[in-house]
Amino acid sequence: MKTTATQLALFVVVIVGLSACRKDPVQAAGPRTAPAATEHAPAQPEPGSHDDWCDEHQVPESLCTRCNPALAAAFKATNDWCVEHGLPESQCRICNPKLKIERPPKKDGAK
Numbered sequence: 001m002k003t004t005a006t007q008l009a010l011f012v013v014v015i016v017g018l019s020a021c022r023k024d025p026v027q028a029a030g031p032r033t034a035p036a037a038t039e040h041a042p043a044q045p046e047p048g049s050h051d052d053w054c055d056e057h058q059v060p061e062s063l064c065t066r067c068n069p070a071l072a073a074a075f076k077a078t079n080d081w082c083v084e085h086g087l088p089e090s091q092c093r094i095c096n097p098k099l100k101i102e103r104p105p106k107k108d109g110a111k
Helices: 002-021 025-029 069-077
Strands: none
Touching: none
16 A cells, blocks of 8 residues: 555656646747736737737737637648647747747727
């Protein structure tokens, strides 16, 4: 019985340790360009607008496969997929360090 308790304790330590080591590939590539008050776009933003932005992953929310994994199939179907990092090649800053994805500016008069 003592062996089983020791094995269980070791298993828990390993699982906790492994989960602490996981990082988002984009975060590993470098710091974000600007901190934000909110992480995700409001409900139903206009695609391509300033409001259509995922601060967490620094891509348009409407194209964020990490927040909406169902979008991955469309990128894979057009051969725009980085298998190694699990995101669209057009968004992979690890494979493309010079890649710049910028948030669209706010429209004139918008707050």
